[in-house]
Amino acid sequence: MRWVTKLRLRLRSLLQRDLVEAELDEELRFHVERLTEEHIAAGLAPREARSAALREMGGLDQRKEECRDARGLVLLDEVRQDAQYALRGLRKTRGFTAVAILSLALGIGANTTIFTFVNAVLLRPLPYPASERLVILREQPAGSAGTVAVHPLNFLEWRARAASFEALALAQTPPLDVIGADGADQLTRIQTSVELFRVFGVVPVLGRAFTPEETRPGQHDVVILGHGFWQRWFGGDPAVIGRRLAVRDGSLTIIGVAPPGLRIGSIEPDAYTPLPIDPAKPDSIGSRSFQCYGRLKPGVSLDAARAEMAVVASALARQYPMDEGYGVSVSGLHEYLVREGRPALKLLMAVVTTVLVIACVNLAGLLMARAIRRRGEFAVRAALGATRGRLVRQLVIESLVLSFLAGAAGLVLAYWSTRALVALTTGALTVGSAAPIRLDAACLVFTLGVATLTTLVFGLVPAWQVSGVEPRTELREGARGAGPDRRRHRMRSALVVTEVALAVVLLVGSGLLLRTFSRLVQVDLGFQPAQTITMKLFLGGRPDDARVALVDQILDRVEALPGVMAASTIQFLPLTGLNCGTGFWLEGQARGDPSQALPTECSLVSRGYFAAMGIPLLDGRPFDRRDRMGSPRVLIVNRSFARRYFPEGRARGRRILVYSSNQAWAEIVGVVGDVRHNGLTTEPAPTVFLLHAQTPGYITSLVVRADGEASAQAAAIRRAIHEVDPLQAVSAARTMEEYVADSLARPRMYAALVACFAVLAVVLAAMGIYGLLAYVAAQRTHEIGIRLALGASRGDVFRALFGQGARLALAGLVLGVAAARGLRAAVSTLLFGVTPGDPASYVVAAALFAVLALVVAAIPAHRASRLDPTTALRYE
Amino acid sequence: MLLSVSDRSRVSRPADLVQGTLDLLILRVISLEPMHGWAIAQRIRRMSNDELRVGQGSLYPALHKLEQQGWIEAKWAASENNRRAKYYTLTRAGRKALENETAQWERLSAAVSLVVRRA
Numbered sequence: 001m002r003w004v005t006k007l008r009l010r011l012r013s014l015l016q017r018d019l020v021e022a023e024l025d026e027e028l029r030f031h032v033e034r035l036t037e038e039h040i041a042a043g044l045a046p047r048e049a050r051s052a053a054l055r056e057m058g059g060l061d062q063r064k065e066e067c068r069d070a071r072g073l074v075l076l077d078e079v080r081q082d083a084q085y086a087l088r089g090l091r092k093t094r095g096f097t098a099v100a101i102l103s104l105a106l107g108i109g110a111n112t113t114i115f116t117f118v119n120a121v122l123l124r125p126l127p128y129p130a131s132e133r134l135v136i137l138r139e140q141p142a143g144s145a146g147t148v149a150v151h152p153l154n155f156l157e158w159r160a161r162a163a164s165f166e167a168l169a170l171a172q173t174p175p176l177d178v179i180g181a182d183g184a185d186q187l188t189r190i191q192t193s194v195e196l197f198r199v200f201g202v203v204p205v206l207g208r209a210f211t212p213e214e215t216r217p218g219q220h221d222v223v224i225l226g227h228g229f230w231q232r233w234f235g236g237d238p239a240v241i242g243r244r245l246a247v248r249d250g251s252l253t254i255i256g257v258a259p260p261g262l263r264i265g266s267i268e269p270d271a272y273t274p275l276p277i278d279p280a281k282p283d284s285i286g287s288r289s290f291q292c293y294g295r296l297k298p299g300v301s302l303d304a305a306r307a308e309m310a311v312v313a314s315a316l317a318r319q320y321p322m323d324e325g326y327g328v329s330v331s332g333l334h335e336y337l338v339r340e341g342r343p344a345l346k347l348l349m350a351v352v353t354t355v356l357v358i359a360c361v362n363l364a365g366l367l368m369a370r371a372i373r374r375r376g377e378f379a380v381r382a383a384l385g386a387t388r389g390r391l392v393r394q395l396v397i398e399s400l401v402l403s404f405l406a407g408a409a410g411l412v413l414a415y416w417s418t419r420a421l422v423a424l425t426t427g428a429l430t431v432g433s434a435a436p437i438r439l440d441a442a443c444l445v446f447t448l449g450v451a452t453l454t455t456l457v458f459g460l461v462p463a464w465q466v467s468g469v470e471p472r473t474e475l476r477e478g479a480r481g482a483g484p485d486r487r488r489h490r491m492r493s494a495l496v497v498t499e500v501a502l503a504v505v506l507l508v509g510s511g512l513l514l515r516t517f518s519r520l521v522q523v524d525l526g527f528q529p530a531q532t533i534t535m536k537l538f539l540g541g542r543p544d545d546a547r548v549a550l551v552d553q554i555l556d557r558v559e560a561l562p563g564v565m566a567a568s569t570i571q572f573l574p575l576t577g578l579n580c581g582t583g584f585w586l587e588g589q590a591r592g593d594p595s596q597a598l599p600t601e602c603s604l605v606s607r608g609y610f611a612a613m614g615i616p617l618l619d620g621r622p623f624d625r626r627d628r629m630g631s632p633r634v635l636i637v638n639r640s641f642a643r644r645y646f647p648e649g650r651a652r653g654r655r656i657l658v659y660s661s662n663q664a665w666a667e668i669v670g671v672v673g674d675v676r677h678n679g680l681t682t683e684p685a686p687t688v689f690l691l692h693a694q695t696p697g698y699i700t701s702l703v704v705r706a707d708g709e710a711s712a713q714a715a716a717i718r719r720a721i722h723e724v725d726p727l728q729a730v731s732a733a734r735t736m737e738e739y740v741a742d743s744l745a746r747p748r749m750y751a752a753l754v755a756c757f758a759v760l761a762v763v764l765a766a767m768g769i770y771g772l773l774a775y776v777a778a779q780r781t782h783e784i785g786i787r788l789a790l791g792a793s794r795g796d797v798f799r800a801l802f803g804q805g806a807r808l809a810l811a812g813l814v815l816g817v818a819a820a821r822g823l824r825a826a827v828s829t830l831l832f833g834v835t836p837g838d839p840a841s842y843v844v845a846a847a848l849f850a851v852l853a854l855v856v857a858a859i860p861a862h863r864a865s866r867l868d869p870t871t872a873l874r875y876e
Numbered sequence: 877m878l879l880s881v882s883d884r885s886r887v888s889r890p891a892d893l894v895q896g897t898l899d900l901l902i903l904r905v906i907s908l909e910p911m912h913g914w915a916i917a918q919r920i921r922r923m924s925n926d927e928l929r930v931g932q933g934s935l936y937p938a939l940h941k942l943e944q945q946g947w948i949e950a951k952w953a954a955s956e957n958n959r960r961a962k963y964y965t966l967t968r969a970g971r972k973a974l975e976n977e978t979a980q981w982e983r984l985s986a987a988v989s990l991v992v993r994r995a
Binding site: 009023024026027028030031033034035053056057058059062063066067069070383384385 | 933937938944955961
């Protein structure tokens, strides 16, 4: 009711300015006239009477201004006053201000930092037109949670049958070897069907996209350059269209330049070339090894597309035996790209929210103590007519000022920590777009929102509590009254217990993650990553025997280098996320009957692989030079394979048939140790090692075990390869230690960040305990003085205060441990080698915190026990 | 003298004591009958036996503020000498505020006089 009237009046002042002004004019004129009349009546001449009246009014314009102020700007004015008053108050209590701003700034800074990542990775849409319609299609084997790459035949069928998509594109990423100014170089490349650019909704910034003709079978020597590559190699020269890019067996005509920032999947390709698919023989280009991207038609939902593809998949399964048991998975592209980062960021967001809550609880405690100290001041103001609302507003504005200062400080912290974190999270988070992770407008809004919200939630409660002072009791009791504090005291204690409990939860969590990390570091990889250098070679475009001969020559040269102990190749390196699964038949089984094939993983290696990688030979012999295309076919299996398929005895000497490009019965000549090929946390699977010299493949990694500095060795290896073939491109060298570090990136990030935040939380909680005790000690100074004067020992005083702190810490600890146990399920998926209930983590966390809490509690208790009774008694 | 409402008290940045007092006086005076600004000033002066003189200038900002607060309402009407004048009336909220302010004032003045007399 009242606010409606107020609003109406305020609006009238604002909107009907002219009318209000005229009225004001008339009202004041009336007053001046009456005053003038009075002066005339008293005997002044009319002119003098009028000027006297105006003088007494003290300037009409000034009065009008004041009336305008009173009408519209009262609130604003008071707010400014309150803010100024708050700033003055904060300057006077520097200790309080510093602690409050610091703790809140840490909380806000941590949140802004993690939000920056959440924003960049999860929230910011992919940088393409209508990017919410971009999808990725994968094949889904029945009964498996995972998905596999797409078969070209299925792609053709999907494209022909599905109506949900505006465009579908098939792509593969074989590297492209080009001949540049300083020799051969390996480029990242997307080989793709014609629709790729349409799917992403972009057009080349220069030149043109592929024509349908260029993706039909046949020789099409055209290339579209990636924007970054165009800048790097051609200095962004627009005249590049029509020029030729030299590759090892000829050259490609440059027909276009892709737009900047175009990322297909997780790579930003240097080059795009057409992927010719022969509708009559689609599997001539490969099998389930392609990525399929699509753009939904406008208005078609993801669910509708999924439903349609389910129908298509079941039709295909009836038509093609190879599709039996396969479905189609359709996911949003953004969703798919961030699938691994999402749970990580969610966890971190939960952790920093907890830190912020602790900081806020701390702040609420501090504000409450401060407000209680200022009850006298409020009582006087209330007595002088300030309403409760006015007092609450004053306090809320004070905390708003605090939180904005803290927000600003938090932003500065976030700016720095974001940069540090970008380095820490490299390899741990997949980012869908090329845009850098940095503070942007969304983050600023977030920070502002967090700062305001924390104030409203945590500033309002103490404000409301304290503003309800009864001036009469308050002024009479003065600062010494101890009675009415009890309730507020309990509330503050509860706050401290809460923040201790939250800090303990984080501490336990970080203990679990740290132990997980240390377990991962200790995992037996099954190979020796130290001194192992790897490089990628792409050997496509040659006949099989030429490839085998080339690899042989390269290995001979590299082995001859000084410091090189062993050299070999493998198709998919361990820990790179790539592997190959196949089936095999034991001797005596019906040959080639797919229903009887036994599953195994397979690795395509060259001679010397086990020595180069440092994998122990358990039985038999390794591959060597004698094993060639024409010699008896040989295989080596790992220990898991031997145990699983030959549990009764030796695997060596047995013959099996492995499904492969050049399949034949082969004899197992050796057994080697298990390797964690698919990741540190994945148990080794049965694996069969095929020999490249007998079953050639065209993508391969060179593996070299060498003494000395890796980069110098890498340069020597590169020279050795170019001595064999000057046009053979080689990728940059990476050591196996780097691959191991990559696999540790995410658990390391979890452990490091959660530990950082846990430390932050613990410090804040300790500050909370200290703040409460110091406050209690200050309030009870007088009482302590009396006690000491009456003969209490200093030990008694110490014990009383210290006991209070210890009780709070203990209560928080118990609560925190209980809460942590309740949250076990939330972290179990992130753990390895420790159970979520790992007693050591709990005990260490509890002990650490207990020690810290006791030290923190001892400081104010000790100080209070050292009080001089005479000074204490005089203390107000 | 403590309670004289000085001309220099700027209404937009009031000292709480003085401003609160002027508000109380205004509310009290117009609780008798609707009045225009001039009459309010005269009435305060007369009721206080010429002790309290409302500054000619500070009255109107105070009135406008009270109007904005919803404690008083304004209406234009003919004045005693048949000129148009702005008459202020107490609202219901204003009447309640007057009660509160009066009670508070009594508490404060009692407290102040206690101190002043003892000291």
